[in-house]
Amino acid sequence: MSSKPDIEGTYVFGIEDNRRGYALNKLCSTFTSAENRQLFLGDEASYCDKFDLSPEQRSAILERDWVKMLDLGGSIFYIFKLAQLDKKSVQYLGGIFTGMSTEEFIAELKAGGRHFG
Amino acid sequence: MAEIIWGLATSHVPSIGAAMDNAKTHDEYWSPLFEGYQPARDWMAQHTPDVVLVIYNDHANAIDLDLMPTFAIGTASHFPVADEGWGPRPVPPVLGHPELATHIVESLVDDEFDITVANQLQVDHGLTVPLSVYTPEPGDSWPCPVIPVLVNVLQYPQPTAKRCYALGQAIGRAIASYPENIKVAIFGTGGMSHQLSGERAGLINESFDHMFLDKIQTDPEELTRITREEYIREAGSEGIELIMWLVMRGAMNPVITRIAETYHVPASNTAAALALFENSENPS
Numbered sequence: 001m002s003s004k005p006d007i008e009g010t011y012v013f014g015i016e017d018n019r020r021g022y023a024l025n026k027l028c029s030t031f032t033s034a035e036n037r038q039l040f041l042g043d044e045a046s047y048c049d050k051f052d053l054s055p056e057q058r059s060a061i062l063e064r065d066w067v068k069m070l071d072l073g074g075s076i077f078y079i080f081k082l083a084q085l086d087k088k089s090v091q092y093l094g095g096i097f098t099g100m101s102t103e104e105f106i107a108e109l110k111a112g113g114r115h116f117g
Numbered sequence: 118m119a120e121i122i123w124g125l126a127t128s129h130v131p132s133i134g135a136a137m138d139n140a141k142t143h144d145e146y147w148s149p150l151f152e153g154y155q156p157a158r159d160w161m162a163q164h165t166p167d168v169v170l171v172i173y174n175d176h177a178n179a180i181d182l183d184l185m186p187t188f189a190i191g192t193a194s195h196f197p198v199a200d201e202g203w204g205p206r207p208v209p210p211v212l213g214h215p216e217l218a219t220h221i222v223e224s225l226v227d228d229e230f231d232i233t234v235a236n237q238l239q240v241d242h243g244l245t246v247p248l249s250v251y252t253p254e255p256g257d258s259w260p261c262p263v264i265p266v267l268v269n270v271l272q273y274p275q276p277t278a279k280r281c282y283a284l285g286q287a288i289g290r291a292i293a294s295y296p297e298n299i300k301v302a303i304f305g306t307g308g309m310s311h312q313l314s315g316e317r318a319g320l321i322n323e324s325f326d327h328m329f330l331d332k333i334q335t336d337p338e339e340l341t342r343i344t345r346e347e348y349i350r351e352a353g354s355e356g357i358e359l360i361m362w363l364v365m366r367g368a369m370n371p372v373i374t375r376i377a378e379t380y381h382v383p384a385s386n387t388a389a390a391l392a393l394f395e396n397s398e399n400p401s
């Protein structure tokens with residue numbers, strides 16, 4: 001049994017997630033090269049074929065299902081590189097994760113952030 | 118003998134770097150943060166170190182999922198600025214200090230702190246944004262060599278807060294035993310409270326942040342007793358970066374002087390802070 005904490009509303013990326021999400025995160029890690037970014041944008045599906053993605057991971061990437069990517073072992077720091085390719089900000093992602101529009105999410109942050117517990 | 122002259126604790130949010138790179142620091146959104154930096158920047162400009170140690174974490178750039186060192190030190194003579202997925206930041210290349218870095222590694226391992234050695238390392242915003250906080254307009258080169266000290270905060274289990282503090286103490290002993298008379302500054306980076314993903318995305322915890330900002334000077338031992346779970350619960354899944362401030366604190370004297378401090382919400386999705394400490398009881 002892992003001692004990894006279980007905290008509501010929070011992804012704690014651990015070793016098991018690394019194993020599960022490996023191909024998905026690995027694909028995103030290649031976006032640190034301009035050449036790979038162009039290759040991906042040119043033909044997303046065949047770029048995905050180069051990685052050992054599960055069918056769910058593959059469709060999550062192609063459909064930009066950001067929550068699904070996290071659920072399938074994605075790490076926010078890798079997934080964010082894909083979001084940046086789409087010119088989407090962390091505030092855009094924050095809105096998706098919390099069911100808000102980007103503008104609402106930004107407004108909550110400007111008002112002091114979201115408080116819990 | 119080498120000596121630590123001051124320590125800077127600072128957030129390393131990428132958008133703080135982007136605000137400087139895109140000349141947005143006078144915008145309504147950013148100016149409170151950058152105005153808050155000014156007293157610290159003025160003081161640091163009057164107290165220049167010969168070398169800087171930056172305690173930071175990589176964000177899926179130089180370190181990938183294949184190999185995740187808990188702690189590592191960059192011993193190279195230079196560190197290229199990483200392309201994180203949108204091109205490298207337009208900042209000067211980072212030069213290292215191989216002699217001091219090698220000495221620190223040898224001293225740490227003799228001290229039974231088994232550190233990973235990075236002979237090649239691209240540095241990301243975790244390191245370059247704090248350098249920009251220190252030196253907003255570096256021109257063609259940063260003011261001094263830099264030694265990167267990496268901490269794993271991305272993948273559980275992160276090191277405990279207590280271990281980070283102990284690493285800092287060992288780094289302090291290593292620097293004190295370096296034979297050359299040089300002045301060293303140490304940066305603890307990351308934080309404060311923030312969470313990027315999940316339903317708690319956008320989390321900010323001002324009271325935790327203020328407690329931490331206070332105790333990092335006056336009672337760091339108490340901060341070492343906070344569990345990883347508590348850091349994540351209170352400061353968010355990315356707020357656990359605060360454990361890196363304890364490496365800086367551990368390297369400094371038991372009593373230090375607060376020179377400047379600023380706290381601002383938000384810097385994109387993060388509570389951003391700066392705290393500058395002189396490494397002595399009597400401020401110069």
Ligand SMILES: [Fe+2]
Pocket residue numbers: 129174176243307308358
């Ligand atoms: Fe970070």
